[in-house]
Amino acid sequence: MLEVAIIGASGYTGGELLRFLDVHSKVEVVAATSRQYADTPIRKVHPHLHDLDLNFLDKSPSDLDVDLAFTATPHGASMNIVPELVEKGIKVVDLSGDYRFDDIAIYEKWYGLKHKKPLEAVYGLPEMYREEIKRAYLVANPGCYPTGAILAGIPLVKNGITDTLIADSKSGVSGAGINPTPVTHYPNIGDNLVPYAVTTHRHMPEIQEKLQKYGNVRVSFTPHLIPAIRGIITTLHCFPNKEITPSEVQEIYKEEYQNEPFIRVLEEGEIPRLSSVRGSNFCHIGCFEIDENGRLVVISAIDNLVKGASGVAVQNMNLMCGFPETMSLEAVGLHP
Template identity: 85%
Template structure:
């Protein structure tokens, strides 16, 4: 039985990790840490986990004796925790942005933090790095917006169709975290759509860096907060260099993702919905329409807390530890 710890387990991503790991037959969660809620039963904070026989603890990394740890900690905090865990021989899946970038300088520029403890990590997108993840000791989970944009963009860049992508994403408010803010206060977000970080969101360089593994591409990105709890819809706008039809583009996506367990390529002109993936580790990709000006539109839908965070973290754990990749993640979406 794999013994697992979740560091920072009281937030939304911690709750989702606990939800998936509770039904994982090969895993035992032996520690779920939270300074604020130490000694509090899990179900008091995550009411959907009321029957889980576990309390939050306030343990330091040096106190942990586990096989694998998830660090569901804020940007800047993980870098103070992860190195000690790795040094102890504990495998780590980090859900922060601290180890996602190839170039520490890019991280420091976009996150406004000095990275004092860089380590070599494998980027935790199985559709890109499955084989490397299997042999990794440290995996850096992708950003939520990033996941929808990259998965929608890989076939375009890999097949040399585009050199510029404009990504427009709309996310539910759970992506802002469990602590309320003026931006997520109901009167401010209800009946409202709020664009933010119009040209300087920190996920833009991450999208661009990873898509450039497949070819030279420029990425522009603007996120929006919408009055729903879960889900990210990402619309990619681009102008292909080559004369292509929607059916031909659709064929490229089928070829790319035919064997991927969590990606569903939808028929031409079929539009993904966030409700179709809610609660699941699935990514739906569709659209494939071209307008009279030659603009190609691709759309992806994910649950920001699952395929955009905790679900893919468990997927990465499964790969790292020799479990079936889909184990405990087989649930489909909740529509309506």
């Protein structure tokens, strides 16, 4: 039985990790840490986990004796925790942005932090780095927005269809975390749609760095908050640099993702829906329409807390530890 710790387990991503790991037949969660809720039963914070007989613990990394740890901690905090875990021989899946970038200078520029201890990590998008993840001791989970944008963009860049992508993303409010803010306060977000960090969001360079593995591409990205709890819809716009039809684009996507267990390429005329992936580790990709001006539109949908965070973290754990990749993640979305 693999013994696992979740560091920072009281937030939404911690709750989702506990939800998936509770039904994982090869894993035992032996520590779920939270300074704020130390000694509090987990069900008091995550009421959907009522039958989980665990209390939150206030433990430092030096006190942990586990096989693998998830660090569901804020940007800037993980870099203070992860190195000690790795040095102890504990495998780590880090859900912060601290180890996602190949170029630390890009991280420091966009996150406004000095990186205290860079480490070699594998970017935790299995559709890109499955074999490397299997051999990794430190996996850097992707950002939620980048997951939807990168998965929608890979076939376009890889096949030389475009060198410029515009990603327009709409996210549910859970992406802002468990602590409310003036922006996420219900009267301010209900019946509203709020663009933010319109040209300066820190996920833009992450999307661009990873897509540039497949070709020379420029990425522009604008996020929006919508009055929904879960999910990210990403609409990619581009002008193809060669003649291509919608059906040819769709076939390229089908070929690219035919063996991917959590990607569904939709049929012609089908548009991805948030409700179709809600609560699941699936990514739906569809639309593939071209307007009269030659603009190609591709749309992806993910659950930001699952395929965008905790679900892919468990997927990465499965790969790192030799379990079936889909284990505990097989459930489809909740529609309606």
